[in-house]
Amino acid sequence: MPELGPVLLTLVLAAVTTVLLLFVGTPLAWWLAHTKSRFKPLVEAVTALPLVLPPTVLGFYLLVLFSPNSSFGSLWVTMTGSTLAFSFTGLVIASMIYSLPFMVQPLQTSFEAIGREPLEVAATLGATPRDTFYSVVIPMSVRGFLTASVLTFAHTIGEFGVVLMVGGNIPGQTKVISIAIYEHVETLNYAEAHVLSAGLLVFSFVVLVAVYALNRKAPLNVG
Amino acid sequence: MSDKPVLSFKFRLQLAEYKLALAHDMALAGITALFGHSGSGKTTVLRVLAGLEEEADAYVSYDGEPWQTPAPESVFVPPHARAVGYVFQEARLFPHLDVKGNLDFAAKRAADRTTGTDFETVIGRLDLEPLLERRTEALSGGERQRVALARALLTKPRLMLMDEPMSALDPRRKAEILPYIAKLPQDFQVPVIYVTHSVDEVAYLADTMIVLSKGRKVADGPVADTLARLDLGPATGRFEAGVVLDAKVAAHDPEYRLTTLDISGQTVQVPLVDAELGAAIRLRVRARDVILSTQRPDAMSSRNIFQGQIVEIIEEAETPFAETLVEIPGGRLRARITRRSAADLKLKAGAEVFAIVKSISLAGATTLAR
Numbered sequence: 001m002p003e004l005g006p007v008l009l010t011l012v013l014a015a016v017t018t019v020l021l022l023f024v025g026t027p028l029a030w031w032l033a034h035t036k037s038r039f040k041p042l043v044e045a046v047t048a049l050p051l052v053l054p055p056t057v058l059g060f061y062l063l064v065l066f067s068p069n070s071s072f073g074s075l076w077v078t079m080t081g082s083t084l085a086f087s088f089t090g091l092v093i094a095s096m097i098y099s100l101p102f103m104v105q106p107l108q109t110s111f112e113a114i115g116r117e118p119l120e121v122a123a124t125l126g127a128t129p130r131d132t133f134y135s136v137v138i139p140m141s142v143r144g145f146l147t148a149s150v151l152t153f154a155h156t157i158g159e160f161g162v163v164l165m166v167g168g169n170i171p172g173q174t175k176v177i178s179i180a181i182y183e184h185v186e187t188l189n190y191a192e193a194h195v196l197s198a199g200l201l202v203f204s205f206v207v208l209v210a211v212y213a214l215n216r217k218a219p220l221n222v223g
Numbered sequence: 224m225s226d227k228p229v230l231s232f233k234f235r236l237q238l239a240e241y242k243l244a245l246a247h248d249m250a251l252a253g254i255t256a257l258f259g260h261s262g263s264g265k266t267t268v269l270r271v272l273a274g275l276e277e278e279a280d281a282y283v284s285y286d287g288e289p290w291q292t293p294a295p296e297s298v299f300v301p302p303h304a305r306a307v308g309y310v311f312q313e314a315r316l317f318p319h320l321d322v323k324g325n326l327d328f329a330a331k332r333a334a335d336r337t338t339g340t341d342f343e344t345v346i347g348r349l350d351l352e353p354l355l356e357r358r359t360e361a362l363s364g365g366e367r368q369r370v371a372l373a374r375a376l377l378t379k380p381r382l383m384l385m386d387e388p389m390s391a392l393d394p395r396r397k398a399e400i401l402p403y404i405a406k407l408p409q410d411f412q413v414p415v416i417y418v419t420h421s422v423d424e425v426a427y428l429a430d431t432m433i434v435l436s437k438g439r440k441v442a443d444g445p446v447a448d449t450l451a452r453l454d455l456g457p458a459t460g461r462f463e464a465g466v467v468l469d470a471k472v473a474a475h476d477p478e479y480r481l482t483t484l485d486i487s488g489q490t491v492q493v494p495l496v497d498a499e500l501g502a503a504i505r506l507r508v509r510a511r512d513v514i515l516s517t518q519r520p521d522a523m524s525s526r527n528i529f530q531g532q533i534v535e536i537i538e539e540a541e542t543p544f545a546e547t548l549v550e551i552p553g554g555r556l557r558a559r560i561t562r563r564s565a566a567d568l569k570l571k572a573g574a575e576v577f578a579i580v581k582s583i584s585l586a587g588a589t590t591l592a593r
Contacts, residue, residue: 124378
């Protein structure tokens with residue numbers, strides 16, 4: 001029987017990360033889609049960094065940041081009484097940074113595809129900008145939100161390097177599936193590694209098929 | 224709605240090719256055409272009035288209430304608070320909502336505005352009942368614009384702005400929606416500013432017009448007077464230049480399929496019109512369809528001959544042509560003739576002439592409920 005702990009922990013981590021990133025990524029993507037600020041390329045580059053950086057580099061800097069010896073880490077300790085490194089909370093923060101582009105880029109594309117016209121129409125029909133966002137932008141970006149959420153979720157499940165650096169291998173706290181597989185392979189326990197790997201493979205495949213199928217069926221023609 | 228609210232605007236904007244410099248005060252009533260060639264700045268004017276150009280250095284006030292002022296005060300009433308209905312060139316219906324959803328979107332947000340027309344009346348007058356449950360992609364171009372029109376009306380607007388709402392439609396669809404637009408001021412008690420580059424649409428719809436050319440106002444006034452002005456050639460377009468005449472249906476002749484129209488005592492005949500006896504019809508006569516003669520012509524195929532007096536001739540030095548304005552009972556005609564003919568016939572202001580009209584159009588549609 002495979003151990004369920006890492007599986008559950010992984011799902012919870014991915015779900016929490018996705019939900020939190022929806023709140024962080026949506027305004028950021030909206031800003032990027034509509035700003036004329038000269039800082040836009042800068043912000044876009046920072047957002048895309050996790051795509052190109054080796055996870056170990058990201059993990060290394062996060063580890064330094066989370067350390068109680070750093071100002072951020074010590075502030076966290078005084079505020080919450082616990083450290084971020086090697087904790088579930090630390091893992092969530094790391095995952096959010098690591099998966100940020102997977103949330104922001106599909107949303108930004110989706111917002112840009114809507115264009116200014118529907119927003120202008122909504123304004124002339126008496127809708128405030130906030131009202132317009134909820135009643136026009138979100139319904140017209142259903143596909144974008146779906147794609148962004150699923151990609152974020154799946155990407156977080158597959159995360160390894162960053163977790164290894166900032167999370168370690170604490171059962172129930174930071175021991176996610178990818179770490180568990182690594183550990184099984186290290187200890188030559190291939191049977192267990194097979195079960196978890198196959199499970200992850202099938203799960204990822206099913207999720208992606210579902211996304212593409214939904215995308216095809218969604219009745220919205222954005223743009 | 225208060226009696227004839229005054230709209231004032233003044234702006235100086237740098238557009239791609241030239242400066243838009245415009246100042247105008249107008250008592251809003253009926254339909255005002257904002258007329259000009261494409262690229263003359265018409266759409267920009269409409270967008271500023273609607274509040275879609277926040278960065279524009281513009282002054283706009285409606286009935287004394289400032290909507291937009293330049294720096295340093297920089298008043299800006301956002302579009303959603305201006306109570307202006309806007310009909311765009313393309314219908315721009317929301318794709319995620321059906322027809323009823325699109326209409327409800329506007330109605331819900333105008334729920335606390337007290338003046339204006341209620342949902343059932345708007346739907347009824349625009350004959351939208353059968354379309355309510357339809358998806359927007361399933362509508363024809365004309366139907367889409369009718370829904371867009373209803374949606375704008377449901378915001379209970381104090382002013383309707385329409386940006387060439389028929390430019391994407393074929394002639395049949397145009398004829399279908401034109402009567403609805405013509406009746407907007409009476410049916411919904413709302414003044415309309417209507418942007419167009421079609422003289423036909425101006426002739427059929429508008430009471431007054433503002434002529435824009437390269438970002439400047441070159442004329443404004445009642446449609447009949449403005450279209451009769453010879454000096455506006457480049458702005459109104461020589462090919463389309465012409466006048467409008469008001470006529471009444473005097474008789475129908477089903478055998479020859481002709482209708483006789485009465486223009487202040489003078490009669491003309493046109494192909495059978497679907498209108499009751501006595502109905503008022505607006506006619507459009509193009510300058511290129513009028514021939515001048517110094518003697519009463521007989522034995523002619525045209526049945527529409529007016530006796531009149533030349534008021535003005537403008538010879539266009541760089542072209543073979545001369546623009547002529549002829550006073551007739553009940554109005555004026557414009558004739559575009561060659562300078563050579565003007566010289567041969569010794570035409571000059573004050574001369575008595577006969578104007579033969581080759582073709583009369585009923586200003587875009589078969590009937591006109593004015």
